[in-house]
Amino acid sequence: MSHLRSATLRGFRSVVAELGGDADALARSVGLPPDVLDTDDDLVPRGRAAALLEVTAEQLDCPNLGLRVAGRQSVSMLGPLAVAMTNSPTIGNALECLSRYLSVYGRFLTLEFGEDPENRPGVVGLYYGPATASGSTQAVDLGIGFIHRAITYLNGGPYGLRGIHLPYRSPVSRQDYDAFFGARVHTGRPHPAAVLRLPEQLPAQELSGVNDTLRQLAVAFLDEQTPExxxxxxxxxxxxxxxxxxxxxxxxxxxxxxxxxxxxxxxxxxxxxxxxxxxxxxxxxxxxxxxxxxxxxxxxxxxxxxxxxxxxxxxxxxxxxxxxxxxxxxxxxxxxxxxx
Structure with missing residues (x-):
């Protein structure tokens, strides 16, 4: 069975409280102990984490739940990985670091650069998986929402996102997507992943104030933690x-x-x-x-x-x-x- 680290659910409890729900009861309803909502390093079965988000979105009538939870998360929740990313030479290096060590937080999670799905000049695709036409929309929305916020943080502000392609038909309104990402989100697209369309020059953007010694120490720690x-x-x-x-x-x-x-x-x-x-x-x-x-x-x-x-x-x-x-x-x- 695939697992996620409980850090990926950070912010869930506060969002549910704002919506008037009972986070503990919702966790129990999908077979999760409520205390995993308050820790970062517990292992949570992937299917139950996705079910928690889907059940909560339905019961609390909140189609954009995944985006709301992502809005409560920051790069800091990644711990040593955040140190390695923020001390990388460029945004591209930081994202490659995230791709390499994302398995620490979920062995099935992937992040890769690829061609722009719309084949537009000056645009590159950042592919996040797994995302399928019939999978959990809330879990993927949370994942790409977090990645978007991480890139925004690394860039020190808006980075020129050109758009997003999702393989599923989403219950989230266009207005909610536009408000969160500031770019057009296209759903029901034939890709085996969610795709963020980035400016081609963004990966080469240099980060300021980096400390290579800290980066090397963080990477060494992550190498010890990464599953084989x-x-x-x-x-x-x-x-x-x-x-x-x-x-x-x-x-x-x-x-x-x-x-x-x-x-x-x-x-x-x-x-x-x-x-x-x-x-x-x-x-x-x-x-x-x-x-x-x-x-x-x-x-x-x-x-x-x-x-x-x-x-x-x-x-x-x-x-x-x-x-x-x-x-x-x-x-x-x-x-x-x-x-x-």
């Missing part, structure tokens, strides 16, 4: 590939969607683990094919389809590359005799 996700992401990717074999063309983008990641994030994490996606796909196909060849009596054509080959000749060529033998000969020569 490289091996984990390889295992999760291999599992996703295995479960997807035989369902059609397997591409990195499709596997990334299954893992609630942006494709660039998955590619980067695999590169950090010194593993290429194509090699992982090939190895997984080989291992599954070998198990089916030696452990079942399935026809070779069926096995070819089950490991993702549309035609049997393609399977035969892969088998020769893997084992130096065609599939049928591999089965005849390597299969253990049945017990009698």
């Amino acid at each position: 996700t490289d091996k984990d992401v390889v295992s999760r990717t291999r599992t996703a590939i295995r479960e997807s074999l035989g369902t059609g063309t397997i591409e990195l983008a499709g596997i990334a969607r299954l893992l609630y990641m942006h494709p660039r994030t998955l590619q980067r994490r695999l590169e950090d683990a010194d593993v290429a996606f194509g090699r992982l796909l090939d190895d997984t196909r080989r291992d599954v094919a070998l198990r089916l060849l030696l452990g079942t009596d399935l026809p070779l054509g069926h096995i070819a389809g089950m490991v993702g080959f549309q035609e049997r000749p393609s399977f035969s060529r892969a088998a020769r590359r893997w084992w130096g033998l065609p599939p049928g000969e591999m089965r005849r020569t390597r299969r253990l005799p049945a017990n009698r």
Whole structure:
């Protein structure tokens, strides 16, 4: 089960009080102990945190709850990560630092620079995930609201946000979105993430008053706290590939969607683990094919389809590359005799 640090719910209690609700009762209604609302380092199941926001928004008739909670949060809640960010040389470096260590606060959270979804010159996209058409709108609104406020703080004021793309149909009014972000928010867009459209020159904006020694100390601490996700992401990717074999063309983008990641994030994490996606796909196909060849009596054509080959000749060529033998000969020569 994926977890978040309870710091991500900071501000929830005060917003609920303003709305006339009972934060403790709401927490209990989704299976959370109320005291997690008053701490920063407790682990909160991701699904229950999202449910808390959705249930509260509905019961208190507050469609913009996620934005309201984000408005109560500041970069300081990130602790050592805030120190590393605010002492980075540029805004781009600060956001890259946030991207690298966001897993400390939720292993599934991702933040990556990419192309502008509207392909406008002078604009770059900042992709925040996971965000899907059917996921929690309040949780993602809170996340992008916090990131927007963090960039505003780093820049010392408005930074020229060009707009936001969201993959879901949001209950938040256009007026509320405009008031919070000061830019147009487009909903129901076909992206596997929420996208903040930033001025292309913003990442190069230098930060003032930075202390590189403090940054290095904070980064060293964060390195000790960061989960070892490289091996984990390889295992999760291999599992996703295995479960997807035989369902059609397997591409990195499709596997990334299954893992609630942006494709660039998955590619980067695999590169950090010194593993290429194509090699992982090939190895997984080989291992599954070998198990089916030696452990079942399935026809070779069926096995070819089950490991993702549309035609049997393609399977035969892969088998020769893997084992130096065609599939049928591999089965005849390597299969253990049945017990009698």
